[in-house]
Amino acid sequence: MLELWQAEWCPYSHRVRLRLTELRVDWLARTIPLAREERDAMEAATGIRSIPTLVDEGAVIHGAEAILAHLDAHHAEPADAARHRAQMRVEWPHWIELEGS
16 A cells, blocks of 8 residues: 655645545555654655655655656556546635635
């Protein structure tokens, strides 16, 4: 199973989570502490302290662009991926309203 080291507040992690959802890939979220100096578990597992970082069958991929490229190279896009993206754009204003931003 894919492991994504990430945080909800991170826009780069958000991009990766969206793509994982579009691709219908199961994954495990590993939420990290805010302070980099507190990310010992992440560094022990990946060798890295910054996010997003994906672990896929032992391969460690770091950074949103590299992760997205890796996902696209290893997973076929479902036929309804464009519909999924369209729905996200519809729901996005509601999310912003709920968050109070």
